[in-house]
Amino acid sequence: MQKSTVSSPSTQVWSILGAGAIGGLWACCAQRSGCTTELIFRDQSSLAAYREHGGIAFTANEQTELLNIPACCPQALVQPIQQLLITTKAQQTLTALHAIKDHVQPDAIMVLLQNGLGIAEQVQAQFPQALVLQASTTEGAYRPKPFSLVHAGRGQTLIGAAVLPTNIKDPSQQLTDIAKSLSYAPLSVTVSENIEAVLWRKLAINCAINPLSVIHRCRNGELLNKPEAMTQIATVVDEILALSKALHLDDNLADLHQQVLEVARATANNRSSMLQDIESGRETEIEAITGHLCRLAAKQGLSLPCNQQLLDEVRRISTQNRS
Ligand SMILES: NC(=O)c1ccc[n+]([C@@H]2O[C@H](COP(=O)([O-])OP(=O)(O)OC[C@H]3O[C@@H](n4cnc5c(N)ncnc54)[C@H](OP(=O)(O)O)[C@@H]3O)[C@@H](O)[C@H]2O)c1
Structure with a gap:
């Protein structure tokens, strides 16, 4: 199989599909750490409503700040997507991905950070050359109202591949780099040897x-x-x-x-x-x-x-x- 030339994850921007509680949590923690992510909203009207609001009002440790995170929607996407963090609910994943499929690079890194099983296999079937990883978190977040987000409970996040890919160079180093690149303080992402x-x-x-x-x-x-x-x-x-x-x-x-x-x-x-x-x-x-x-x-x-x-x-x- 051909070796992939995927760029180092730390140098790439993560696009976040699913601008809800968990997606917003990762985006807000990234923004506060001085890192750039891009939230992908469902459509133009939800993107317009987000812009009208001026960002996400993020509350952590009882302190709230408005964070204006870069955002787009499928119709407004221009850049190719090389790194995608998927934080929709499980049953929303395939529809959400379908809307951006033409922008996702064939060898993209895709991380499913969601509950439920059975979706990763379907995503991998649709993007056969992509590196599809799964993650599980016990962080807690909720949205008391639109564009407001509360980091309600600290937890742990584990990431891994059900089957270690054979088409990339040094997959375990790649996994470590990906975990590190998603560890926006105070979030910490650790590689699991047995994510399954x-x-x-x-x-x-x-x-x-x-x-x-x-x-x-x-x-x-x-x-x-x-x-x-x-x-x-x-x-x-x-x-x-x-x-x-x-x-x-x-x-x-x-x-x-x-x-x-x-x-x-x-x-x-x-x-x-x-x-x-x-x-x-x-x-x-x-x-x-x-x-x-x-x-x-x-x-x-x-x-x-x-x-x-x-x-x-x-x-x-x-x-x-x-x-
Ligand atoms: N929240 C937690 O504390 C927590 C903890 C551990 C695990 N989880 C798991 O993490 C996953 C995400 O949970 P969540 O609480 O973040 O859910 P959520 O707040 O409902 O977020 C899901 C987001 O996906 C968006 N979405 C749905 N369909 C879409 C589409 N076609 N295109 C673009 N965006 C779309 C939704 O947009 P709309 O707002 O427009 O519907 C929503 O913003 C779930 O599997 C959940 O079980 C959550």
Whole structure:
């Protein structure tokens, strides 16, 4: 295979597709560190509204400042995109990418920083020469209103490639350089030797908490006080462990049940993003979370009745909500 001549990531500007909470967080931290990124808004009207606002009002450590981050939209793109950080919700990724596909360089570096699984493979299929990486973060950010952003909780970000690419020179150095170039203070991005396991564990935790927070209409911590929800959590985890075993992804998952309960405790006051999406009439990430899990199980000839029931129920609530 031909060796790529991708430029050093540190010398390139990151374009950020998905100017929401996480995309805005990376862009604001970059701007405050004196680095340039470019936010890609959905369309001309959202770009105009952003410009009218004068930037993003970014709050961190109880201090707010207006940051005027360079921005564009698919119709206004002029420069080719060599480095793309994708921070849309999972189900929005392919549509968002389609609108900018002619500007993305064939050998671009693309980092998917989002929850859910199954999207990276589709992106790689559409951009076969690109270096497609996945990242998972426990940073917390939310938008109290349009163009306002709060960095609500500090966390960690891990990045890696499910399969280390063979078409680039020194892929592990390349990964280290990419992680460094996305580590805008105070954000810190670290290379994971096993991103697949990181993403799988995150998926499992999301499968156990997010749909149940929707079905029981409660904050994460309230699940711990509901006997029915506690039984459902235990069953969801058991089913995921059975599937993990079949997929040989069960290394170091013995504490999964315990960890789900710890995450629910640590985020007790949070309304999960899935519940927030339902309450705002938005599409949820259920298809990339529990949907992905159930599709994988079906391919293995396994059925996950509890997860399937949660999937059906969230789909039903979501359709009812959005009609
Ligand atoms: N927020 C957190 O604390 C957090 C923490 C860990 C992981 N995550 C994960 O990170 C990912 C992003 O979450 P988020 O909270 O940042 O979501 P978000 O605030 O909804 O941001 C998504 C952004 O993508 C934009 N978008 C959607 N379709 C688009 C299109 N076709 N073209 C261009 N832009 C488009 C949305 O634009 P509009 O505003 O116009 O809809 C929105 O600005 C999710 O997978 C989430 O689960 C989030």
